[in-house]
Amino acid sequence: MSVLRLSCATMRLMSQQIFDLVVRRTWRVPLTEVSAGDAASVARRFDGVLLRSGFAASGRLLGYVGSLAPQDARLVAVRVLGVVREAVGDHVQHTAYFESFPDNVPDTLDFWVSCLRDALRGTPSAERAEEVLARGATNLLSLPRYGRYQHTYEEMVAAHDELLPALTDRRTVLDVGGTLDEEAHRLYLHLAGSTTPLSDDDLAALTLLAGHCGSMEQPAAVPVRTARAVVNAAHVLYGREPQVDTVTDVLRLACALSGGDVTLETPTRFRSLPRPVRRTLLGALDRVVGDSPARLGDVARHREAWKRLGERLHPHEHPGTPSAARVFAVARGAEGAASLAARVERSLATGARDEALGLLTVAPGMLVRRVDHLLRTAADDAEAAAVVAAVEKALPDVAGRVVLGLREHLGDRARLGSAGRRLFVNRAGGGWSAPDTRAPLPDGALADLVGACDAEVLRRLPRPGELVVDPDLLGVALPLSGRARPGGVGLLPRGSRTPVTGDSLRFFVHWRQASRDTDLDLSCLLLDRGLTTAEHVSWTRLRGEGFVHSGDLTEAPDGATELVDVRISAIRRDVVVPQVHVYSGETFDQLAEGFFGFMSRDRAQAGLPFEPATVRMKSDLGGAGRVLIPMAFLRGPAGWEALWLHLNPRGASGLNTVEGHRVTTRTLLRDAIARRHVTVRYLADLLETDGVPVHDGVPTGPGPVTYLGFAAPEGLPEGSRVVTPENLLDLVPS
Secondary structure, three states: OOOOOOOHHHHHHHHHHHHHHHHHHHOEEEEOOOOEOOOHHHHHHHHHHHHHOOEEEOHHHHHHHHOEOHHHHHHHHHHHHHHHHHHOOOOOOOOOOOOOOOOOOOOHHHHHHHHHHHHHHOOOOHHHHHHHHHOOOOOHHHOOOOOOOOOOHHHHHHOOOOOOOOOOOOOEEEEEEEEHHHHHHHHHHHHHOOOOOOOHHHHHHHHHHHHHOOOOOOOOOOOOHHHHHHHHHHHHHOOOOOOOOOHHHHHHHHHHHOOOOOOOOOOOOOOOOOHHHHHHHHHHHHHHHHHOHHHHHHOHHHHHHHHHHHHHHOHHHOOOOHHHHHHHHHHHOOOOOOOHHHHHHHHHHOOOHHHHHHHHOOOHHHHHHOHHHHHHOOOOHHHHHHHHHHHHHHHHHOOHHHHHHHHHHHHHHHHHHHHOEEEEEOOOOOEEEEEOOOOOOOHHHHHHHHHHHHHHHHHHOOOOOOEEEOHHHOOOEOOOOOOOOOOEEOOOOOOOEEEOOOOEEEEEEEEEOOOOOOEEEEEEEEEOOOOOOEEEEEOOEOEEOOEEEOOOOOOOOOOEEEEEEEEOOOOOOOEEEEEEEEEEOOOHHHOOEEEEEEEEEOHHHOOOOOOHHHEEEEEEOOOOOOEEEEEEEEEEOOEEEEEEEEEOOOOOOOOOOOOOOHHHHHHHHHHHHHOOOOEHHHHHHHHHHOOOOEEEOOOOOOOOOEEEOOOOOOOOOOOOEEEOHHHHHHHOOO
């Protein structure tokens, strides 16, 4: 029996949230139940406002809005405009400290002197001024004029000419979709069917969609276990049996039902659950352990979480689930159960390597993840060959992202050998690196495994009749995991490399503090090609050759924006690394609002400091860290390219600056540049070697094609499949 109870008000709010989510994730406007009429004038105004924000309405969308009753058309237009403007950061007023930025920004020393002069003018007497100067040291950040806007947004607008449109300006096309339920269900199946771990933002979206689509057709399988927990929670609330096959699946489900962390990386405060839900969880647990008692070995990894959950489920009240009771006995230490990983480690420690390999063959994913260790510690070529044979046999039974991850790892090992370094990035985006002290892998085994991975990936790829690829997308990394990727628009997976257009890069950060004064600082580290010589642009260095800072702001009760303008044709360095630092106050996840992004534009375009039509990327600020290194820009023989990093180091508790983190930034960047990720180019090359016609840019024939690009061109043949960054997950084979 279903335990789901939703009020009408909750359902209306959910429908509004679903509408916004569909527009933001698909750039399609769902059809709504409205009255017909003539709203052609509303449609024209709607299109004009969209263009100013960097969006354009398709002919179908304009026809739909124009066919509504005027009052309904206005409601749809306002709702859509609110979503798309917030998506690119255009929902707030961005005011620069220096109102004519990037022009007329003073030298840093001259600016500080003027702030001090203004402060002294405000003292009641000359004697008081002499007293201030006699102190010897003055806190410049406490001067009355420093760090606070000295003009209104309207005054800043009056100081700028209107933006001149350019062909390179972003034009994101909005189309009309199906009904709200159809669009929500399509997006639900897309996220639930992801073959790679979802980001926190994606998991939140899936949670909302699972509740809305609970009465609709459900996915036959949910490959990723964190996503499966979210879907299972909706199943339970709708009175259906959850899909679980491990005890950890049940623990994740309990976390989802309690609004906790389904990744199990942070403790969940378990709620008091209704008796039917407790009975469902214990029944699922009983079936899993009853079918495979060896699953009890997984309990110890999350022992404390199981103890807390046992206090909520009351297993002693359900004598009909004896196998479930064993889970909590193991958690309390009353019963022993060794995990498979522990048994493998014991075998390796005692020298029983054949036994360890035999144990791993029953867990193909674990075997693939241990292959590097097994190969580099192999006693001889025969043992290495046995490991390779076991992995080749296991590859068809592991997830596609694991195969691709192994191929990526092997490629780096072959290219860098033992002279490389290891870059580690955790789920929160925290990064660190160390010298790679591992022994090299045997050449023959390495080559055999690379060939096996290529063959397995090719076997799983669908065969398009013709593959058409936008060359700019070839350097985009395949999304093997979205766990450390923040929410936002225009984001690409870590390791992606994309060309950069325009004469200027303009970075921006906007934040609004929640409960206490917060000073965020936008900075850039500028490096030479060898990453040795460095200079910076920040609140301590407002301008230099080819770059200028908009001015420091030290509080944001109503929101504040800092910008950095870099003329990439004029700077003398070859690497630009934008960064955001928490100098004081709240961490990123404590802010009421915060986001970073960049614009690409030409100086001749003029315009306001923030022009939404030139925004290329906007990324939410999140996590408990106090430093953000979102990306780097590298000058190469063919021009500039962006390297996507998504790094969020913890930083110090306060007073973080670009100068203070210079060594860390250079180290992380050096190791990130050295890595090579599996990209769209890798898949295209595989298909081309298998005889699939691959073309750049546009189709060559009348039949349907598979098109890979940043946006689908007009006039694709009917029946064509389109993959853009919005559905890049579809490229990762299951």
